[in-house]
Amino acid sequence: MGKKALIVADMLRDFMEPQGTLYLGDAARGIIPFVARKIEETRAAGGVVIYVCDAHAPDDKEFKLFAPHAVKGSPGAEIIPELQVRPGDYRVAKTTYSCFRNTNLDAILRGEQVAGVEIVGVCTSICILETVKELFERDMPRLVYREGVADFDPEAHAFALKHMARVLGAEVV
Numbered sequence: 322m323g324k325k326a327l328i329v330a331d332m333l334r335d336f337m338e339p340q341g342t343l344y345l346g347d348a349a350r351g352i353i354p355f356v357a358r359k360i361e362e363t364r365a366a367g368g369v370v371i372y373v374c375d376a377h378a379p380d381d382k383e384f385k386l387f388a389p390h391a392v393k394g395s396p397g398a399e400i401i402p403e404l405q406v407r408p409g410d411y412r413v414a415k416t417t418y419s420c421f422r423n424t425n426l427d428a429i430l431r432g433e434q435v436a437g438v439e440i441v442g443v444c445t446s447i448c449i450l451e452t453v454k455e456l457f458e459r460d461m462p463r464l465v466y467r468e469g470v471a472d473f474d475p476e477a478h479a480f481a482l483k484h485m486a487r488v489l490g491a492e493v494v
């Protein structure tokens with residue numbers, strides 16, 4: 322039987338801290354203790370923790386839509402201090418909404434013989450949704466924790482959870 326992986330998406334200072342350039346608000350701060358607990362539980366169960374983090378160029382085209390954020394090497398691109406990266410965890414840099422596009426996430430999942438992915442982080446309607454879509458396309462079992470994801474837009478959050486459960490076959494718990 323394969324391992325479980327926990328993808329921890331974009332828990333970065335620019336999104337999660339009030340002084341960040343694209344702060345997502347109280348809903349995002351509220352998930353931090355839950356995410357920290359899931360990380361501990363995953364390690365304790367022998368699973369693999371994969372932090373997937375925006376790392377943009379200063380002139381990334383995404384900044385036409387959103388305020389500049391998580392510029393590679395800047396403090397805002399750091400994982401929040403409440404969460405720790407431990408030896409054995411992975412850290413994957415991404416430049417698009419999807420955790421898979423132009424990253425080595427596929428290779429990590431294969432190398433670790435992962436048989437199911439759980440996902441926490443931000444934003445529900447953007448990175449989480451895009452990533453769950455890719456897991457669906459790969460036929461990889463996928464689970465989203467309601468308490469572990471957040472969005473700056475409550476309606477988009479609710480829609481995304483429903484869509485992931487009904488259309489993308491995710492277990493939403």
Ligand SMILES: [Zn+2]
Nearest residue numbers: 375377383391
């Ligand atoms: Zn981004």
